[in-house]
Amino acid sequence: MISPWAVLAGAAAAGGVAVLVSELRPAAPDLSQALERLHRAPGGRGTDGAEEEPRWYDRVGAHSTTLPGVRIPHRQLALIGRTPARFMAHKLLFALLGLVLPAYVVAVAAFVDTELPVAVPFVVGPLLGAVLWFVPDGVVHGEAKEARTEYLHGIAAYLELVALERAADCGPAEALRRAAAVGRGTVFRRIRDALERAATDRLPPWEGLDALAVELGLTPLQDVADIMRISGTDGAAVYDTLRARAKGLRGELLAEDLARANADSERMVAPGSVLTLLMTVLIVFPALYQMLN
Template identity: 80%
Template sequence: MISPWAVLAGGAAAAGVAVLVAELRPAPPDLGQALDRLHRAPADHRSDGDQRLPWYDRLGESGLRLPGARIPHQQLALINRTPARFMAHKLLFALIGLLLPGYVVAVATLVGSELPVAVPLLAGPLLALLGWLVPDAIVAGEAKEAKTEYLHGIAAYLELVALERAADCGPAEALRRAAAVGRGTVFRRIRDALERAATDRLPPWDGLETLAEELGLTPLQDVADIMRLSGTDGAAVYDTLRARAKGLRGELLAEDLARANTDSERMVAPGTLLTLLMTSLIVFPALYQMLNVT
């Protein structure tokens, strides 16, 4: 007969997993954060809206003051995630890793199996450290994919800006009209940067430069430099924009080819093993008959 305590423990574990999945699921867009991107206040002046943040974001805000906490700001900016949410994930994963061995020992005790008390004492800190590092690996992987998407979008943006300049649009107008064409994340961030620069009465290339520094994207910085040269000196930049877009597409193609070659090399060992297995299956019956002939 199954112990009711074991059933309760299993239900609690399932509820914890469900809550964790619900918290890690991407949240719907926040209108407040969208407005903050256009009207950023100094970091020293916190508004009362911070008090209405979810509990995990408030937990992450307090965790940002921990000594030795390393925040990958550029990677978080690429995936549009706040440092508070990132730190909240680190703290929650570390807490789960710390408590998981004790929970396993408690469940084993309830079902009648004895586990050494040293298990949670030794495995708990190790799993907590592993859980602390898991969000870093997740963010790094997501940021790598997002950076590739951004670079493809910037290559398209370069072509669009060049076409607008060829249509006799001014440098500032060419940047705005080219950004209004796309509907992806890259073009949305560029539009936000241009609108923020217009709100602050700054040239649009200054907004692109700020966005390039925030995201750590050199090609976007190149766009800002090229258009600044066109806006201040009146230089013809059509050929320069097309050449930069061509070079960026070449870099992306080279990375795709390198990734494809790496994947092909990884398939050599499984393919060889499969070939040996098929050969063994084909040869074994005949070899068995030869060895057992009387």
């Protein structure tokens, strides 16, 4: 008869695995915040004008950002819209899971009358905790790589829109604002926020784009700021320059897509070869077995 404690231990283990998988999966977009931005009343941040209170794990993560030896990828976190406090909270959660999991396995083994060495939690726990400590870094790196590609596509479209606004005889500052107001999505929202901050600080709009480019580490956005700065200070015609930069950026993105597709095709060669070898063995083995016997 199976012990009830073993059933409870198995259920707890399955729940832990489910939580781990849910943390590793990319987070779904917060639709409530997007709808709130669309229907936000002018001049207010919300219903009562107060900022949302940070949660307890965010506060714990904020206190742990000053730990010695901790490296926080600020640009990658800015690309995916995640705070350093949330990033550190994830690292602490995974490290704690690695420390507790071996002790939990030993306790489950004791319930099912299987003895494991007592030193397992003290040896495996720190090693597993150290390994899981770096799991959020890999997750953030992968998400930031995808977000960077999305930003570059958005910047290419923004360059085209700015060029069209300049061709319609709009001023440099007005062209930047009107082009940002046309688009939708995270890229254009961040550009609009940067332009609004520059206007609030009584700075030219290309200064806001420059600050956003430094924050996100995006050279094409820096190019937009430099081109429009030249147009705003010297009155240079930049239509052809903007179109050429957009064309070059699209060419770079296409080359990256082709390189990624070629790499995926090369990785598919090994599974195909193994499958062909297995099929050959299955076909040849019966005849060879009869010949040898």
